[in-house]
Amino acid sequence: MTTAIAYETSDPRIGPGAHLRHVGALTRRNLMRIKADPESILDAVLVPIILTVLFSYVFGGAVSGDQHTYIQYMIPGLLGTTGLNLAMAVGTGLNSDFQTGVMDRFRTLPIGRASVLLSKIAAETLRCLLSFTILIGFAMVLGLEIKTDPLQLLAAVGLSLLFGMSVVWISMLLGMSLRSAQAVQGVSMMVMMPLQFGSSIFAPTNSMPGWLQSFTHYNPLSALADACRALINGQGAVAHPVTVVLLWSVAITAVTAPLAVARFRRRA
Amino acid sequence: MTRIDIAPSDRGPRSGNAVEVRGIVKHYGETKALDGVDLTVRQGTVLGVLGPNGAGKTTLVRVLSTLVKPDAGTAYVGGYDVLRQPRQLRRTIGLTGQYASVDELLSGYENLYLIGRLLDLPAKEAKARATELLERFSLTEAAKRPAKTYSGGMRRRLDLAASMIGRPRVLYLDEPTTGLDPRTRNEVWDEVQRMVAEGSTVLLTTQYMEEAEQLAHGLTVIDRGRVIASGGVSELKTQVGGRTLHVTPAHTAELPEMARCLHEAGLTAATVSEDAGVLTVQLADDEQLTTVVGVLGTRSFGIASIDTKLPSLDEVFLAITAKPAVTAAPTPAKETVA
Ligand SMILES: Nc1ncnc2c1ncn2[C@@H]1O[C@H](COP(=O)(O)OP(=O)(O)OP(=O)(O)O)[C@@H](O)[C@H]1O
Numbered sequence: 001m002t003t004a005i006a007y008e009t010s011d012p013r014i015g016p017g018a019h020l021r022h023v024g025a026l027t028r029r030n031l032m033r034i035k036a037d038p039e040s041i042l043d044a045v046l047v048p049i050i051l052t053v054l055f056s057y058v059f060g061g062a063v064s065g066d067q068h069t070y071i072q073y074m075i076p077g078l079l080g081t082t083g084l085n086l087a088m089a090v091g092t093g094l095n096s097d098f099q100t101g102v103m104d105r106f107r108t109l110p111i112g113r114a115s116v117l118l119s120k121i122a123a124e125t126l127r128c129l130l131s132f133t134i135l136i137g138f139a140m141v142l143g144l145e146i147k148t149d150p151l152q153l154l155a156a157v158g159l160s161l162l163f164g165m166s167v168v169w170i171s172m173l174l175g176m177s178l179r180s181a182q183a184v185q186g187v188s189m190m191v192m193m194p195l196q197f198g199s200s201i202f203a204p205t206n207s208m209p210g211w212l213q214s215f216t217h218y219n220p221l222s223a224l225a226d227a228c229r230a231l232i233n234g235q236g237a238v239a240h241p242v243t244v245v246l247l248w249s250v251a252i253t254a255v256t257a258p259l260a261v262a263r264f265r266r267r268a
Numbered sequence: 269m270t271r272i273d274i275a276p277s278d279r280g281p282r283s284g285n286a287v288e289v290r291g292i293v294k295h296y297g298e299t300k301a302l303d304g305v306d307l308t309v310r311q312g313t314v315l316g317v318l319g320p321n322g323a324g325k326t327t328l329v330r331v332l333s334t335l336v337k338p339d340a341g342t343a344y345v346g347g348y349d350v351l352r353q354p355r356q357l358r359r360t361i362g363l364t365g366q367y368a369s370v371d372e373l374l375s376g377y378e379n380l381y382l383i384g385r386l387l388d389l390p391a392k393e394a395k396a397r398a399t400e401l402l403e404r405f406s407l408t409e410a411a412k413r414p415a416k417t418y419s420g421g422m423r424r425r426l427d428l429a430a431s432m433i434g435r436p437r438v439l440y441l442d443e444p445t446t447g448l449d450p451r452t453r454n455e456v457w458d459e460v461q462r463m464v465a466e467g468s469t470v471l472l473t474t475q476y477m478e479e480a481e482q483l484a485h486g487l488t489v490i491d492r493g494r495v496i497a498s499g500g501v502s503e504l505k506t507q508v509g510g511r512t513l514h515v516t517p518a519h520t521a522e523l524p525e526m527a528r529c530l531h532e533a534g535l536t537a538a539t540v541s542e543d544a545g546v547l548t549v550q551l552a553d554d555e556q557l558t559t560v561v562g563v564l565g566t567r568s569f570g571i572a573s574i575d576t577k578l579p580s581l582d583e584v585f586l587a588i589t590a591k592p593a594v595t596a597a598p599t600p601a602k603e604t605v606a
């Protein structure tokens with residue numbers, strides 16, 4: 001046997017144009033899934049309404065003395081909570097996706113390994129924006145005033161969205177690392193509860209015990225709540241909390257996104 | 269794109285082979301799902317992979333689809349290395365897994381359209397291809413319905429259609445017709461044959477001998493992660509002993525006499541089961557069948573029923589695993605008759 005044979009040894013990467021098209025097609029799929037199962041978007045619609053009603057009427061009087069003052073205090077903080085709630089639910093959905101075989105199909109297609117996860121982020125962004133719009137709109141009916149300007153309101157929404165999307169990566173990583181959807185839900189709750197309540201979202205932190213104050217001080221949700229409050233109510237420093245949230249979002253994404261992407265291919 | 273010329277070696281793919289697997293190993297803890305599998309599929313042919321439950325068929329298909337990373341060994345598909353050129357390889361293959369992998373919430377059409385787009389077909393072409401395949405798999409009427417309303421067979425068909433969207437050069441079908449009714453099974457077979465006629469290579473796992481016979485040019489039997497036999501369909505069947513003839517006499521008492529006559533005529537493979545009241549003959553060729561009928565007819569034995577059976581997958585499989593014993597064993601017929 002002396003005949004030489006020729007074969008390719010290269011494995012060209014998927015170009016940016018193709019990448020965009022794949023993410024687009026997969027995002028379309030995610031949106032069509034919502035359309036086919038409208039109940040799946042109920043949380044995005046109802047959570048902000050329920051939280052607003054619950055907290056302004058139940059705790060409003062006790063914390064701030066009157067409901068109007070509390071709405072003005074709490075709603076900007078609820079932006080962060082709403083984003084977090086939606087973000088942490090993504091992993092559960094991803095976990096069930098993996099149990100159906102659809103992911104096997106995607107993983108045998110010549111698409112970038114981040115495409116499926118990025119399409120989740122894209123669909124989640126739209127869900128989050130819908131939820132934020134409902135939250136602000138409903139709160140304005142109840143008496144929330146935008147004391148700054150629309151641009152700063154947009155900045156608050158953008159910041160909450162950015163933080164939420166960084167948390168989506170954590171949630172997706174959990175969703176692909178844990179065995180069952182229930183486990184994902186359980187762990188998500190364990191992460192979310194202390195983060196939300198050990199923050200300045202619902203109540204000023206100066207009434208809390210010292211150890212809790214140190215926790216809330218470093219809790220990114222506190223910074224997010226403070227930033228949104230400054231951007232919507234026009235009170236307090238803006239630059240510091242905004243910087244803290246930006247740093248947290250970038251750090252969380254930088255650590256968890258590559259892990260999640262690697263996990264996507266490896267999960268058997 | 270780098271193109272390099274090398275002399276044929278163990279590492280490179282040999283031209284003419286669409287799939288080349290060498291010493292693939294995959295262990296799950298103690299379980300040796302694949303324990304050094306070698307196989308090749310020639311371009312444009314169908315290889316049937318047979319084996320009992322847990323043999324490692326699905327694991328093999330998953331390794332060849334880049335879903336599972338092997339612990340050792342090399343595999344080339346369409347000339348691409350499973351480990352080093354996964355992206356190129358994915359452009360070459362289509363997979364219908366053992367379990368349906370359609371999106372339940374999307375309609376049949378949307379499922380296919382999505383895959384077309386992910387395979388870089390322009391929107392118009394993806395649309396046309398989806399419509400065409402829905403038609404071919406008799407799903408046009410259900411095209412707009414969400415897949416969760418489909419029956420098991422319809423899902424399976426949609427899954428098959430999905431694996432064919434990109435006209436893959438190499439198609440893996442993991443038990444593609446399990447759970448399908450006979451008509452649908454024929455449709456699937458037709459479609460596979462059509463793909464092969466268009467130049468595709470197919471690796472098919474199955475539990476049905478009939479399916480392997482219909483479609484496969486070559487067979488590979490695996491068990492406990494190892495290849496235990498391979499060859500052409502007829503080759504393998506002769507190895508196993510061809511057809512089996514069963515004769516049920518009208519009077520069970522005549523069984524020993526029938527067997528004696530057949531032995532005298534040179535059919536030493538005739539055995540008797542008095543309990544079941546059946547005479548069994550392993551047929552080496554068609555002439556032997558003529559001999560049996562002739563012998564039994566001239567002696568005017570009363571015959572209640574007579575039929576021949578091809579070896580079932582079980583028989584082929586059992587015979588192959590017990591092969592040394594089968595070829596070496598002297599016929600036990602004499603003792604039975606005596
Ligand atoms: N992800 C996994 N984790 C642990 N064990 C596995 C895994 N996948 C397969 N196995 C084991 O590997 C062996 C081979 O499994 P495989 O699914 O390849 O068999 P198969 O030939 O396809 O069987 P069947 O005919 O039932 O589909 C089995 O013993 C199975 O339990």
Ligand SMILES: [Mg+2]
Nearest residue numbers: 325326327366
């Ligand atoms: Mg299997």
